[in-house]
Amino acid sequence: MTPSTPEPPRPVAEAYPALQRRLRPLRRRAWALAAERSALTGGIAALVISAILAFSHLLRWLWVEWWYYLALVGMGLALGWLVGLVRPPRAFAVARLAEHRLRLRERLSSALALGASQPDDEMVGALVADAAGRLQGVRPRRLFPRRYGRRGQLFLALSLLLGCLAVLPQTPLFQSAATRAERAAMREVGRRLVRRARDLHRLPVSVQRRRLRDQVAENLKRLGKDLQRGRVERKQALLKLAKADRQLEPLRRDFTGRKSLAQAASQLQKSSAEMAQQRMGEQQQALKALKEAERLAKHPELPGQRLSPEQMKQLEKLARASPQSQAQQMLNLDSDLAAIMAQLLAKKDLQEALAILRRLASRLQKQAGPGGKPPKLTPEEMKRLAEEMRRLAKALKGTDLDRLAKQLLELAKALERGDLRMCARCAGGLGGLCVGLGGLGLGSGSGFGFGAGFGLGMSGGGVGFGPGRGPGNGMARYPGAGNINRQDAQRIPTRHYDTLVQGDLGEQGDLTAIQVLGAPDKAGKSQVPYYQVYPDYAKAAEHALDREEVPAPYRQRVKDYFESLRPGGR
Amino acid sequence: MEEAMARTEQVRGEVAALRAEVGKVIVGMDEVVDGVLVCVLGDGHALLEGVPGLGKTMLVRTLAQCLDLPFSRIQFTPDLMPADVVGTNIIEETPEGGRAFRFQPGPIFGSIILADEINRATPKTQSALLEAMQEHSVTVAGQVRRLPEPFFVLATQNPIEMEGTYPLPEAQLDRFLFKLLVSYPSLEELGTIMDRTTGAEVPQVKPVLSGPRILEMRALVRQVPIAPHVREMALRLVLATHPGSPAATEMTNKYVRYGASPRAAQALVLAGKVWALLDGRWNVSFDDLRRAAPPALRHRVLLNFEAEAEGITADALVADILAAVDRTIRPELEV
Numbered sequence: 001m002t003p004s005t006p007e008p009p010r011p012v013a014e015a016y017p018a019l020q021r022r023l024r025p026l027r028r029r030a031w032a033l034a035a036e037r038s039a040l041t042g043g044i045a046a047l048v049i050s051a052i053l054a055f056s057h058l059l060r061w062l063w064v065e066w067w068y069y070l071a072l073v074g075m076g077l078a079l080g081w082l083v084g085l086v087r088p089p090r091a092f093a094v095a096r097l098a099e100h101r102l103r104l105r106e107r108l109s110s111a112l113a114l115g116a117s118q119p120d121d122e123m124v125g126a127l128v129a130d131a132a133g134r135l136q137g138v139r140p141r142r143l144f145p146r147r148y149g150r151r152g153q154l155f156l157a158l159s160l161l162l163g164c165l166a167v168l169p170q171t172p173l174f175q176s177a178a179t180r181a182e183r184a185a186m187r188e189v190g191r192r193l194v195r196r197a198r199d200l201h202r203l204p205v206s207v208q209r210r211r212l213r214d215q216v217a218e219n220l221k222r223l224g225k226d227l228q229r230g231r232v233e234r235k236q237a238l239l240k241l242a243k244a245d246r247q248l249e250p251l252r253r254d255f256t257g258r259k260s261l262a263q264a265a266s267q268l269q270k271s272s273a274e275m276a277q278q279r280m281g282e283q284q285q286a287l288k289a290l291k292e293a294e295r296l297a298k299h300p301e302l303p304g305q306r307l308s309p310e311q312m313k314q315l316e317k318l319a320r321a322s323p324q325s326q327a328q329q330m331l332n333l334d335s336d337l338a339a340i341m342a343q344l345l346a347k348k349d350l351q352e353a354l355a356i357l358r359r360l361a362s363r364l365q366k367q368a369g370p371g372g373k374p375p376k377l378t379p380e381e382m383k384r385l386a387e388e389m390r391r392l393a394k395a396l397k398g399t400d401l402d403r404l405a406k407q408l409l410e411l412a413k414a415l416e417r418g419d420l421r422m423c424a425r426c427a428g429g430l431g432g433l434c435v436g437l438g439g440l441g442l443g444s445g446s447g448f449g450f451g452a453g454f455g456l457g458m459s460g461g462g463v464g465f466g467p468g469r470g471p472g473n474g475m476a477r478y479p480g481a482g483n484i485n486r487q488d489a490q491r492i493p494t495r496h497y498d499t500l501v502q503g504d505l506g507e508q509g510d511l512t513a514i515q516v517l518g519a520p521d522k523a524g525k526s527q528v529p530y531y532q533v534y535p536d537y538a539k540a541a542e543h544a545l546d547r548e549e550v551p552a553p554y555r556q557r558v559k560d561y562f563e564s565l566r567p568g569g570r
Numbered sequence: 571m572e573e574a575m576a577r578t579e580q581v582r583g584e585v586a587a588l589r590a591e592v593g594k595v596i597v598g599m600d601e602v603v604d605g606v607l608v609c610v611l612g613d614g615h616a617l618l619e620g621v622p623g624l625g626k627t628m629l630v631r632t633l634a635q636c637l638d639l640p641f642s643r644i645q646f647t648p649d650l651m652p653a654d655v656v657g658t659n660i661i662e663e664t665p666e667g668g669r670a671f672r673f674q675p676g677p678i679f680g681s682i683i684l685a686d687e688i689n690r691a692t693p694k695t696q697s698a699l700l701e702a703m704q705e706h707s708v709t710v711a712g713q714v715r716r717l718p719e720p721f722f723v724l725a726t727q728n729p730i731e732m733e734g735t736y737p738l739p740e741a742q743l744d745r746f747l748f749k750l751l752v753s754y755p756s757l758e759e760l761g762t763i764m765d766r767t768t769g770a771e772v773p774q775v776k777p778v779l780s781g782p783r784i785l786e787m788r789a790l791v792r793q794v795p796i797a798p799h800v801r802e803m804a805l806r807l808v809l810a811t812h813p814g815s816p817a818a819t820e821m822t823n824k825y826v827r828y829g830a831s832p833r834a835a836q837a838l839v840l841a842g843k844v845w846a847l848l849d850g851r852w853n854v855s856f857d858d859l860r861r862a863a864p865p866a867l868r869h870r871v872l873l874n875f876e877a878e879a880e881g882i883t884a885d886a887l888v889a890d891i892l893a894a895v896d897r898t899i900r901p902e903l904e905v
Binding site for chain 1: 573575578793798799851852853854856857901902903905
């Protein structure tokens, strides 16, 4: 056994752990500060993006909610902070910074670098001990105070810029007279909405509707306050009002006892089935009677009442009659009109339902033979059609399409009377009403008033606003449906009212003449040709479209509507 | 560890005493005195450049007296021959009546050599110093003769009166650790000089350090550690003087014909170590290298004609390089 020589003392071994231990709190502090700086960098990036968005918003290139900015900046800060957290600074880097601040002339970094690689060097030992000694009593917070320098200044400057971009345009000083008027109108609407919300909150409703009522009331109140404070733009207000309107639908029905479209659809479905059954029964009876009459005719010895040749022809016709309904035949539909309407109403596809009725009105107007043309419809066909119209009217009565039901009933009466002139007129009225209802955004929750460039209405609530000048401002949805309290609407006082006037219908059922009358009488005759007013209204609509006052989903519809009205067009 | 600290403190004390002793005679010239001391402790040679009468020779003489070392002064003139410097073999009669060659050592065989106005000698004579300065030995008649240790050459040259002078070759210049510029004294310094030199009392200095002690100090200097990142700065400084290299600055590429040799890096590190030790540190800092860069690089950078035409000095170039390298060594962490 050879005697082992004692290991020489290693000078670095004593001081190096102390050095590392004293560097540890510095490193933690530097790490936290680095994460904060990284967060600031993320925030700056987010602020730059927000400023660009705010600028785009200012130029109306896109719409940005105010809280998007907050969310974006918050996300930038959080992301930057996370990035900083996952990148801890190296001890050597912290030592470099610490010695730079403490003016230690590379003592710490040299000690760290050499202490690990030359543990037996006496001079390195002295260096490490010296470095560790100089770190004693150093307070991390004092050595690395929280200071953000240019980064912080940039952050503040960008925040200020964003604030200016987002807030300054809202101040009256930077707004045009029209905008200020619009804001004032919106504030007024906001006040009214708050009052309405209060009223709504007090509205006695069934227990199961209470939660909905309170929720809608709360939404309206918030929207009203936002409008008062100018925190919401017109388009947003429109969309929110439309949403509130949709939410109010069940309450309104409960309150007014109105029938829903779904109920009408169900009734139509039932009616269609009954009609089909009835028609089948009639056909079977006629067939039976026809067979009996033929049997009697072949056997003159048998007693019984003989039918006249006219009666026989009638029975024959009845027995061979098509099982299809009259409207189905006229429109070449796959199934019964009532069944189709039931399906469309159930799907709330009012546009398609109105288009079918428009086509029916067009065909009827032609076949009723106005202008001296011979009529094509027989009295029986007219009666059958009248029955269908009556059933349809019955189903739609009491819904939002009450006005349509009335028009259908008028048509049914004219058909029953066999008054061809009246039939043609009622058919024209029906077509015009369909076009009007479809063109006015039926089913969308809001309508447009073109006299004012843009108007906003809320059914039931009856609020509308806009600095418009002329009729149409504040027009609510479902005009004429009976559930609009127009008295509450914000309208510019005028003696004009929107009235749809019947016109000639095209091949496809499209309306070629529609007129807004001034001071109309009940008869609703046109006093001003539409081509005289068309340019003004089309211009107002284009202006509204250009200024993006019309929400995107409705723009195409507005364009199509005016395109269809263009004089000389289809 | 304690021993290292004690030795360091001892060196600092002795150098402070040496400086104080030199300061009895030499007024001002702190940078030059410090540079010369760095050369002494760093085992290098110094080239002092300044107009006549600024005390260059006086400084060397005083230093020699303080160090208690053999001192030789060689006045370089155009007719000075290499043999006059290194010595020669002479024929001598032996006591037995015969004749034999005997080596007669030249003035180079001293510890502190003052090569006064070195640029006045011919290149042939100047080159006699090459071997002595680098290898501390001379070869005469095929025989290598060691020079006494410590061996230290202090050369002076005059930047004016250039007629009849021979600029030192690059190889010669490269062997000087530092090139120190001696400038005019300030008003106060000049006043003190007048008082000391025109009065009745002549300042006397006494030896403070011996040759062996200087050798010990040199050994200690070489033990001072240098961290990799600090060493890297020295290397970057040298590489930045090389035109066309990735580290070169725009000024280097434009005005430098040839950059510094590896001896420059050695000079920087050695000087850094000396300054670290004299500052009471056991590590070389960036500041040490910054301080060493001008005297270590200014004579090793060969400027081109364009630089001379535009009045660009080596010092301006070194300052530019220092600024460029400084940007690369900033702490990477910012909080």
